[in-house]
Amino acid sequence: MKKNIIRICVSAAAAILLLTTVKLLFNLSRDKRTPGPVQNAYSSAAGESRALKRIRELLASSKKAEAISELESMAASFKGQREGYEAVSLLADICNEDGNFVKAKSIYHEIINEYSRFCDYADVQKKISSVNMSILFSNIIVPGSELYTVASGDSLSKIARKFSTTVELIKKTNSLKSDIIVPGVALKVQSRPFSVIVDNTQCVLTVLLGDEVIKTYDVATGKNNCTPIGVFQVKDKLVDPVWYNKGIAVPAGDPGNVLGTRWMGLTTPQSGYGIHGTTEPESIGYQATEGCVRMRNEDVEELYSIIPAGTSVTIIE
Numbered sequence: 001m002k003k004n005i006i007r008i009c010v011s012a013a014a015a016i017l018l019l020t021t022v023k024l025l026f027n028l029s030r031d032k033r034t035p036g037p038v039q040n041a042y043s044s045a046a047g048e049s050r051a052l053k054r055i056r057e058l059l060a061s062s063k064k065a066e067a068i069s070e071l072e073s074m075a076a077s078f079k080g081q082r083e084g085y086e087a088v089s090l091l092a093d094i095c096n097e098d099g100n101f102v103k104a105k106s107i108y109h110e111i112i113n114e115y116s117r118f119c120d121y122a123d124v125q126k127k128i129s130s131v132n133m134s135i136l137f138s139n140i141i142v143p144g145s146e147l148y149t150v151a152s153g154d155s156l157s158k159i160a161r162k163f164s165t166t167v168e169l170i171k172k173t174n175s176l177k178s179d180i181i182v183p184g185v186a187l188k189v190q191s192r193p194f195s196v197i198v199d200n201t202q203c204v205l206t207v208l209l210g211d212e213v214i215k216t217y218d219v220a221t222g223k224n225n226c227t228p229i230g231v232f233q234v235k236d237k238l239v240d241p242v243w244y245n246k247g248i249a250v251p252a253g254d255p256g257n258v259l260g261t262r263w264m265g266l267t268t269p270q271s272g273y274g275i276h277g278t279t280e281p282e283s284i285g286y287q288a289t290e291g292c293v294r295m296r297n298e299d300v301e302e303l304y305s306i307i308p309a310g311t312s313v314t315i316i317e
Helices: 002-031 050-060 064-077 082-097 101-114 121-136 156-162 167-173 297-306
Strands: 145-149 186-190 194-199 204-209 212-218 230-239 243-245 248-250 262-266 274-276 287-289 312-316
Touching: 050 064, 050 082, 064 082, 082 101, 082 121, 101 121, 121 212, 156 167, 167 186, 167 297, 204 297, 262 297, 274 297
Parallel strands: 194 312
Antiparallel strands: 145 186, 194 204, 204 212, 230 262, 230 312, 243 248, 262 274
């Protein structure tokens, strides 16, 4: 019993330390200017150097290989300077558009680490989250994932249990149209566990794969900090949940059903708390619930497809 208590305390302390870092980065991002309209790799930005404008002309003329070569040369020549920042920013966007997500992610992290005085931090973080999800939902093998060869007697649900992942994620990752799998086929699976941290005050939910932050979502949390604080697990998951309000069953799809399209119940001391969707998206970003964690429906559906039952959920003040 003492060992379990110690283990829970250590896990909670580690989660709080990690979230402190996430909160610091989140607050820094708020200090940055609000990003303007997203530009593609071929559109010019005000104040760009002549060299970069020439490179964009090459891209517009379908001379991408030549443009990339000049960008790499420019990035090396002006490392740490604004010209270098302009070069790596455009190079990262090109890699992202071309589906070279691993390289794009590496360059975006380089921008955060070496060009923080030039970049729009919030915009770069948004791009990193987008790339993370593109990698997660692709068949690209990266640390934290592996190829599993389907054996006789396997099913998607059996494989999902073995690797503590979800059937939905296996199907999306491997572009499977049905649950039928054939022995001998190699499937990408996640080999590291996901975890979730909810910042009750900031109204932010952070998803981690191992110790890496994958994505953050704006959420709504409990009024007056009434969302339970602690380390819990996802105990059950429901698609199109029925909401039981004072003994009355409100069916899925009914405007009066506040649970939205997904429900993930938590092992809180008092039952009835969970992460769910909403019919009130305008409440996201505020402490507005009776204690549950509320997400936009498109966000909760994405999260639902990623995390399995048993996933650790740490809620902090």
